[in-house]
Amino acid sequence: MATPDFIRTLRTSIGHQLLWLPGVSAVVFDDEGRVLLNRRSDTGNWALIGGIPEPGEQPAACAVREVEEETGVVCVVERVIVVQALKPVTYDNGDVCQYMDTSFRCRAVSGEAWVNDDESLDVGWFAVDALPELNGFSLQRIKQAQSDAPTWFDPTSSE
Numbered sequence: 001m002a003t004p005d006f007i008r009t010l011r012t013s014i015g016h017q018l019l020w021l022p023g024v025s026a027v028v029f030d031d032e033g034r035v036l037l038n039r040r041s042d043t044g045n046w047a048l049i050g051g052i053p054e055p056g057e058q059p060a061a062c063a064v065r066e067v068e069e070e071t072g073v074v075c076v077v078e079r080v081i082v083v084q085a086l087k088p089v090t091y092d093n094g095d096v097c098q099y100m101d102t103s104f105r106c107r108a109v110s111g112e113a114w115v116n117d118d119e120s121l122d123v124g125w126f127a128v129d130a131l132p133e134l135n136g137f138s139l140q141r142i143k144q145a146q147s148d149a150p151t152w153f154d155p156t157s158s159e
Contacts, residue, residue: 002119004052016094023086023099025050025137026063027145028075028106034125035142036113037132038070041121046132048141050101059102067106071123072116075106081144082152086137105145 010019025048028036037046051066053059060077067075082103090096113123126132128142144152 002117004054006055007052011095016096018088018096018098020098020100022053022059023050023101024053024059024063024066025101025103025141026067026075026077026106027081027103027141028067028073028108029145030108030125032125032127034127035131035145036067036071036073036108037124037126037134037138038115038120039122039132041119044121046134046138048103048138052099060104063104063106068111068116070117070120071111072114073108073111075108078105078107080151081105082141084152084154103141103144 007019007021026036027048030036036049038049039046049063049067049070051062051070053062057065063077064075067073080102082101084101084103086099086101088096088098113125115121115123128146131139131142134142140152
């Protein structure tokens with residue numbers, strides 16, 4: 001994931017300290033019920049499309065933008081499927097971030113899936129019963145997007 005300019009600016013002041021950020025992820029289905037995935041250039045792993053909203057950008061608009069920027073596919077957001085605070089991540093350069101992820105179920109409306117930027121090595125549509133190896137994050141969101149269940153959130157309190 002490319003680091004947005006506003007985060008680079010913040011890092012000049014806070015160094016590698018923990019930075020709390022919004023994040024979005026998109027579970028995009030086509031008319032055949034296949035899910036859109038990208039193989040990330042930073043890890044080489046298959047994953048859902050996602051990113052960080054720019055300051056003032058609505059999360060759903062960010063999801064649509066990220067999908068088009070990374071894959072060339074235009075989608076519309078149908079609903080929120082998961083809201084979850086993720087565990088902190090330490091990047092190779094020492095930066096520490098923690099994300100509040102909002103995940104959306106989306107529907108593709110136009111465009112062909114192709115590698116549209118340097119964040120992906122490959123992109124493609126996959127039948128949900130023939131997915132490549134995915135982490136729990138992606139699998140949970142795909143499962144939730146396939147169901148009619150209400151938005152998932154962790155109802156526990158740390159108090």
